[in-house]
Amino acid sequence: MRWLPGRGYHEAEAxxxxxxRETPLxxxxxxxxxxxxxxxxxxxxxxxGGGIIQEHQAVRGDVGMFDVSHMGEFAASGAGAATFLDxxxxxxxxxxxxxxxxxTPMCYPDGGTVDDLLVYRLASDKFLLVVNAGNxxxxxxxxxxxxxxxxxLELQNQSxxxxxxxxxGPKAExxxxxxxxxxxxxxxxxxxxxxxxxxxxxxxxxxGYTGEDGFELYLNAGDTVGVWERLASLGARPVxxxxxxxLRLEARLPLYDHELTAEITxxxxxxxxxxxxxxxxxxxxxxxxSQKADGLKRRLxxxxxxxxxxxxxxxxxxxxxxxxxxxxxxxxxxxxxxxAIALALVDPAFAKVGTELAVEVRGRxxxxxxxxxxxxxxxxxxxx
Amino acid sequence: MRFPDDLxxxxxxxxxxxAGRVGITDYAQDALGDVVFVELPxxxxxxxxxxxxxxxxxxxxxxxxxxxxxxxxxxxxEKLREQPELVNQDPFGEGWxxxxxxxEPGPVMSAEEYxxxxxxx
Numbered sequence: 374m375r376w377l378p379g380r381g382y383h384e385a386e387a388x389x390x391x392x393x394r395e396t397p398l399x400x401x402x403x404x405x406x407x408x409x410x411x412x413x414x415x416x417x418x419x420x421x422g423g424g425i426i427q428e429h430q431a432v433r434g435d436v437g438m439f440d441v442s443h444m445g446e447f448a449a450s451g452a453g454a455a456t457f458l459d460x461x462x463x464x465x466x467x468x469x470x471x472x473x474x475x476x477t478p479m480c481y482p483d484g485g486t487v488d489d490l491l492v493y494r495l496a497s498d499k500f501l502l503v504v505n506a507g508n509x510x511x512x513x514x515x516x517x518x519x520x521x522x523x524x525x526l527e528l529q530n531q532s533x534x535x536x537x538x539x540x541x542g543p544k545a546e547x548x549x550x551x552x553x554x555x556x557x558x559x560x561x562x563x564x565x566x567x568x569x570x571x572x573x574x575x576x577x578x579x580x581g582y583t584g585e586d587g588f589e590l591y592l593n594a595g596d597t598v599g600v601w602e603r604l605a606s607l608g609a610r611p612v613x614x615x616x617x618x619x620l621r622l623e624a625r626l627p628l629y630d631h632e633l634t635a636e637i638t639x640x641x642x643x644x645x646x647x648x649x650x651x652x653x654x655x656x657x658x659x660x661x662x663s664q665k666a667d668g669l670k671r672r673l674x675x676x677x678x679x680x681x682x683x684x685x686x687x688x689x690x691x692x693x694x695x696x697x698x699x700x701x702x703x704x705x706x707x708x709x710x711x712x713a714i715a716l717a718l719v720d721p722a723f724a725k726v727g728t729e730l731a732v733e734v735r736g737r738x739x740x741x742x743x744x745x746x747x748x749x750x751x752x753x754x755x756x757x
Numbered sequence: 758m759r760f761p762d763d764l765x766x767x768x769x770x771x772x773x774x775x776a777g778r779v780g781i782t783d784y785a786q787d788a789l790g791d792v793v794f795v796e797l798p799x800x801x802x803x804x805x806x807x808x809x810x811x812x813x814x815x816x817x818x819x820x821x822x823x824x825x826x827x828x829x830x831x832x833x834x835e836k837l838r839e840q841p842e843l844v845n846q847d848p849f850g851e852g853w854x855x856x857x858x859x860x861e862p863g864p865v866m867s868a869e870e871y872x873x874x875x876x877x878x
Contacts, residue, residue: 408790424791424845425816615790615817682794682814705816706793713794735796735812 396442397536397597407613413506415443418613425615429708432583432620433749436542437612438604441582441589442597443506445532447516450499453525458492458500461519461656463639465649469494474563474580477647478639479512480657484664485635486642488512489627491580493565501576501591503537505629519656536597540609541587541620543751548607549588553577557588571603572596582617584624585751619705622714623749625675631685631703632673632716640664641718643673671699672724675746676715676732680739682706683715683732692729692740699723701732707748714748715741758875759783761849765825766871772849773825773865777857781813781822783848784875789815792844796822797833798855804828806863811854813844822854827861 394415402409407418418440420428431437449458455467464477474493478486488508493501504512513530520528540549546557555568555577565578573596581587592600605611618628627633632642639648640661648661676683683704688697699719707714715732723730726745731738760783764772770785786792796812804810804824811822833855836843844852866874 408788419817420790426791619816681796682819684819706814708816 394443396440397594398440398442398601401598401601402440402611405611407611410614412614413443414509415506417443418611419615420613421611425613425619426708428610428612428616429619431610432542432585432612432616433709434543436540436544436548436587436609437616438601438609439539439541439612439614439617440537440597440601441539441617442536442594444537445504445506445509445512445530446535446537446591447502447504447513448499448529448531449502449526450496450529451525451527452498453523454498454500454527457520457523457526458502459652460654461516462490462492463648463655463657463661464492465652466492466494466500468649471496472564472566474565474578475647476563478633478642478644479515480639480655480661481635482657482660484638484640484657484660486629486633486637486639487515487635488629489633489639489644493576493578495565495576508629534594536592536594538590538592538597538601538604539581539583539587540590540604541581541583541585541612543586544608545585545587548604548609549577551607552603570600573600575600582624582626583620584626584747584749585620616708618703619708622703622705622716623707623709623747625716625747628703632718637718638664641669641671641673669721671718672721673702673716673718674724675744675748676701676704676717676730676741677744678704678713678715678732678739678741681732681734681737682713683717683734683739683741688733689717689719689723689741690731690733690738691723692731694731697733698730709749714744716746717741758787759849760868760872760875762868764849764868765865766868767823767825767863767865768874769823769825771823771825773860777826777828777831777860778853779825779855779857780848780853781844782871782875786845786848786852789813789818789820789845791816792841795834795837795841795844795854797835797837798822798824798830800830800833802830804830804857806861813854814841824857824863825865826857826863828857828859830855831858832856 402418458466462477491503576591689699704715728743794814798810
């Protein structure tokens with residue numbers, strides 16, 4: 374056994390002179406037995422003691438809650454905000470109704486991905502952008518640069534002032550309903566409403582990153598611990614980033630730095646649905662359009678792997694041998710399926726469901742087969 | 758956390774029994790979290806103390822397994838192929854990993870020394 378026992382990334386980062394940020398809940402996690410690790414520049418809980426698999430199952434079968442306060446929040450407001458955002462990202466925020474949200478990639482001119490984010494329309498001229506923690510500073514600089522010389526546009530980085538709790542799972546709605554007067558049954562997927570949760574003023578959003586129904590609660594940093602403890606007292610199980618990763622992977626939701634990077638375009642990652650070609654201009658449009666016209670050189674596929682676990686960066690080959698035809702972007706043992714699953718970026722000639730491939734694991738080749746994704750889809754509710 | 762007295766321990770958080778049986782410690786399984794895959798050494802392989810002989814994967818990490826002593830791999834815990842979680846459930850018993858014969862001792866610690874090391878980390 375060799376890893377860095379008892380020595381979290383926290384210390385390692387500190388030694389390198391990199392400051393690690395904390396969320397309003399970091400101290401709570403420490404006091405409640407969480408294993409902590411640096412993620413995206415923040416000290417975050419990986420799991421709380423019962424193990425990642427139990428936490429994963431709590432979200433699939435009951436209700437779990439995640440501290441995702443490390444995510445960044447930027448406000449964009451003013452009469453020019455909608456037009457600006459339409460040019461900044463590939464999806465079309467100007468189409469949003471007030472109280473609605475969308476998921477979108479944000480690209481460089483060459484089509485590579487700066488980040489993937491959520492955009493909320495809070496009022497006709499007021500938007501909230503939610504970005505990945507690890508990209509927070511980079512995104513802010515990028516957006517500020519694009520905004521230079523723009524009129525009727527105000528940008529504000531609110532990341533420090535905001536906390537964010539994700540409450541996810543089939544029991545999320547009944548649990549949250551006991552704490553709010555907002556009728557949650559009337560809040561559709563990818564919609565958000567301002568309301569009170571307990572005593573706290575919260576933007577209640579029906580979104581998530583687990584493949585289950587659930588909510589994301591945007592609130593003042595100072596209210597975060599109080600709401601978290603109320604949710605815990607009502608039975609929401611704290612879940613760390615370990616299970617957040619297995620949950621999102623089963624649901625085939627991309628993770629920046631894995632399925633999306635500055636070198637991977639949203640088209641390659643299978644996110645074409647979130648590119649709106651009818652817009653006159655957006656950053657990356659020309660490059661993405663020609664990539665689409667020329668045909669993709671690689672595509673993201675789902676793999677089911679046997680005899681080992683495929684991890685990010687492992688090479689993928691045809692089953693009968695030969696040169697690498699791609700690489701794994703994320704892989705784990707799926708707690709729901711009890712099988713090793715992975716996402717891989719491969720040559721489109723090998724992307725068909727059923728194609729037999731092999732993954733290079735520490736000098737050995739283990740069998741893999743291309744399967745349909747998502748690996749997991751939540752059961753449809755009987756009353757729908 | 759348990760530190761059985763009858764075992765020897767290594768810097769790499771493995772244990773070695775007087776009979777040549779090898780596994781990872783309670784501390785190690787706790788630090789790793791849910792173990793989901795164990796790559797076992799091959800029976801008959803001759804190893805030196807410190808050789809990398811296998812891999813233990815948890816949901817979140819991949820860790821090399823080292824041989825705490827020299828010798829020949831005589832047996833491996835076949836149960837771990839189907840039930841890797843035994844490493845978490847019973848690290849000093851049902852969750853053993855492999856067994857050496859013709860053991861040539863490497864650098865090891867007593868239970869007391871190992872416990873002191875772990876507690877200082």
